[in-house]
Amino acid sequence: MIEFVNVSKVYKTGTHALNNFNLRVDRGEFVFVVGPSGAGKSTFIKLLMREEKPTSGAIYVNGQDIVKLKRRKVPYFRRTLGVVFQDFRLIPNMNVYDNVAFALRVTNVPGREIRNRVPYILGLVGLAGKARSLPEHLSGGEQQRVALARALVNNPSLLIADEPTGNIDPDLSFEIVDLLSEINKCGTTIVMVTHEHDLVREFNHRVITIDEGMVVSDDRGNGGYYLE
Amino acid sequence: MKIGSFGYLIREGAKNIYVNRLMSFASIGTLVACMLLIGSSILLSMNVNQIVGYVEQQNELTAFLEDDVTDEEAVEIEEQLREIENILDPVYLNKEAVLKEQMSSMGDAADLFEGLEGEENPFPPTFRMHVRDLSLLTSTIMKVSDIDGVVKVIGPDSVAEIVTSLKKAISQCGMIIVGVLLAVSLVIIANTIKITVFNRRKEINIMKYVGATDIFIRLPFFVEGFLLGLISAMIAFGLLWVGYDYILRMISQNPSDWIQQTYASMIQFKDVAVELLCWFAGGGVGVGVFGSMVFVSKYLKV
Numbered sequence: 023m024i025e026f027v028n029v030s031k032v033y034k035t036g037t038h039a040l041n042n043f044n045l046r047v048d049r050g051e052f053v054f055v056v057g058p059s060g061a062g063k064s065t066f067i068k069l070l071m072r073e074e075k076p077t078s079g080a081i082y083v084n085g086q087d088i089v090k091l092k093r094r095k096v097p098y099f100r101r102t103l104g105v106v107f108q109d110f111r112l113i114p115n116m117n118v119y120d121n122v123a124f125a126l127r128v129t130n131v132p133g134r135e136i137r138n139r140v141p142y143i144l145g146l147v148g149l150a151g152k153a154r155s156l157p158e159h160l161s162g163g164e165q166q167r168v169a170l171a172r173a174l175v176n177n178p179s180l181l182i183a184d185e186p187t188g189n190i191d192p193d194l195s196f197e198i199v200d201l202l203s204e205i206n207k208c209g210t211t212i213v214m215v216t217h218e219h220d221l222v223r224e225f226n227h228r229v230i231t232i233d234e235g236m237v238v239s240d241d242r243g244n245g246g247y248y249l250e
Numbered sequence: 251m252k253i254g255s256f257g258y259l260i261r262e263g264a265k266n267i268y269v270n271r272l273m274s275f276a277s278i279g280t281l282v283a284c285m286l287l288i289g290s291s292i293l294l295s296m297n298v299n300q301i302v303g304y305v306e307q308q309n310e311l312t313a314f315l316e317d318d319v320t321d322e323e324a325v326e327i328e329e330q331l332r333e334i335e336n337i338l339d340p341v342y343l344n345k346e347a348v349l350k351e352q353m354s355s356m357g358d359a360a361d362l363f364e365g366l367e368g369e370e371n372p373f374p375p376t377f378r379m380h381v382r383d384l385s386l387l388t389s390t391i392m393k394v395s396d397i398d399g400v401v402k403v404i405g406p407d408s409v410a411e412i413v414t415s416l417k418k419a420i421s422q423c424g425m426i427i428v429g430v431l432l433a434v435s436l437v438i439i440a441n442t443i444k445i446t447v448f449n450r451r452k453e454i455n456i457m458k459y460v461g462a463t464d465i466f467i468r469l470p471f472f473v474e475g476f477l478l479g480l481i482s483a484m485i486a487f488g489l490l491w492v493g494y495d496y497i498l499r500m501i502s503q504n505p506s507d508w509i510q511q512t513y514a515s516m517i518q519f520k521d522v523a524v525e526l527l528c529w530f531a532g533g534g535v536g537v538g539v540f541g542s543m544v545f546v547s548k549y550l551k552v
Contacts, residue, residue, distance in 0.1 A: 071459070094463070094464075097458075097461045097462060097463045097464075098461065099461075100458070100459060100460065100461035101460070101461035103461075105459050105460075111452065111455070111456050111459075113452070113453050113456060115269050124456070124457075124460070125460040125461075127258060128457050128460055128461070128462035128466055128467075129460065129461050129462065130466075172460070176460070176461070
């Protein structure tokens with residue numbers, strides 16, 4: 023599903039973000055990516071989304087080398103991904119329904135299909151009753167669920183979550199990860215970057231620890247996770 | 251791209267003007283202000299030119315002929331005069347006509363000229379004419395002097411000089427003012443569009459993440475820029491029309507003779523309306539579209 027082979031990334035400023043980074047995530051896995059600030063987690067996500075290109079190495083997603091992807095092909099690659107961010111990134115002047123439908127509209131999905139899929143996905147994340155609300159009238163947890171609905175509405179095979187619980191209450195964080203686990207059970211591969219050790223301990227998933235641009239531990243999830 | 255989504259993008263562009271109405275208002279306001287300033291300076295300099303042109307046409311050139319030139323010979327001279335391009339409507343006055351004219355201009359003192367008819371008439375036969383372009387006065391006078399039978403040519407040399415340099419100054423000033431306004435407008439408009447796009451960088455960013463193609467992101471901005479430019483052009487055109495007509499009406503109601511004459515030579519708005527509208531619409535749409543496209547590109551590189 024995802025494979026990083028000897029990936030290094032040096033930014034123009036001279037920062038070595040990733041050093042000979044190797045990682046393999048199989049289809050249907052749920053992976054936590056943890057590590058201190060500046061470890062290279064953000065760069066890992068950016069490379070995975072093809073927002074940045076590595077200085078050297080190859081990155082395969084669904085068997086395709088995304089480093090060699092032409093610029094005009096990038097949008098089509100991104101349609102196979104779902105992405106959730108810490109700051110939700112909802113469009114403030116669109117209601118919940120339109121925020122989710124937006125992801126379909128910008129990818130040429132016919133109107134009939136949009137009208138079918140958006141209510142279904144909003145029901146899935148438990149927001150069926152809030153379709154007409156604006157993001158500012160929702161709690162942090164609800165906003166993140168809207169973002170999640172938007173990420174899922176395209177039926178992606180891979181969901182990338184960059185600190186999805188960073189801006190919400192601990193109780194609600196648990197709910198979000200629970201929801202992600204449910205989605206994972208349906209076959210979607212999930213890569214979630216997080217700082218929250220409690221959450222990681224609570225859910226028994228694979229944990230990859232990054233430090234100084236390298237994978238320093240890879241715990242296959244038998245409850246023995248500990249990092250410090 | 252499918253027809254359906256094309257329609258969606260057009261609607262989206264139009265909707266964005268309303269959704270981002272504060273910024274749309276700012277963009278339209280800026281564009282309208284710039285167009286009004288440029289439009290009024292163009293109209294002003296066109297009118298001043300027109301008025302100077304009117305003054306120019308009032309100037310007469312007088313050519314005195316040899317005393318014994320007959321009416322038949324005068325016809326030949328007139329033909330030669332008409333061949334000079336800068337000369338307008340030459341009018342021939344024979345000796346008697348000049349005398350009559352002089353007498354009538356003397357009013358009560360006309361009897362001073364009595365007894366000067368026929369052989370005693372001291373006035374030479376004369377041609378009076380206007381010139382098209384006062385700046386060519388000197389060379390025109392020389393050409394007229396070269397014609398056989400012409401003794402002396404008198405033209406308003408000093409007036410010509412003043413009018414010519416005035417005309418030159420006006421057109422140069424006009425060009426500089428319009429140029430400066432255009433440059434300032436472009437800077438202000440560029441900034442307004444930049445802010446508009448900057449405010450929506452988040453939206454552009456999200457579009458990129460969910461897999462929208464570049465053209466899909468650009469088209470609504472294109473439509474928006476186009477519509478904002480067009481709306482601004484219409485508003486500016488309308489305001490300029492109303493304002494200009496109002497000023498013309500005020501001038502026409504002034505009883506002063508001089509102002510009435512000036513009014514007669516002023517440009518009517520409807521004479522320049524089509525041209526002005528084309529320029530406004532072209533400029534507005536061009537600036538709107540070009541500006542949006544340039545600044546959207548900045549946020550497309552994700």
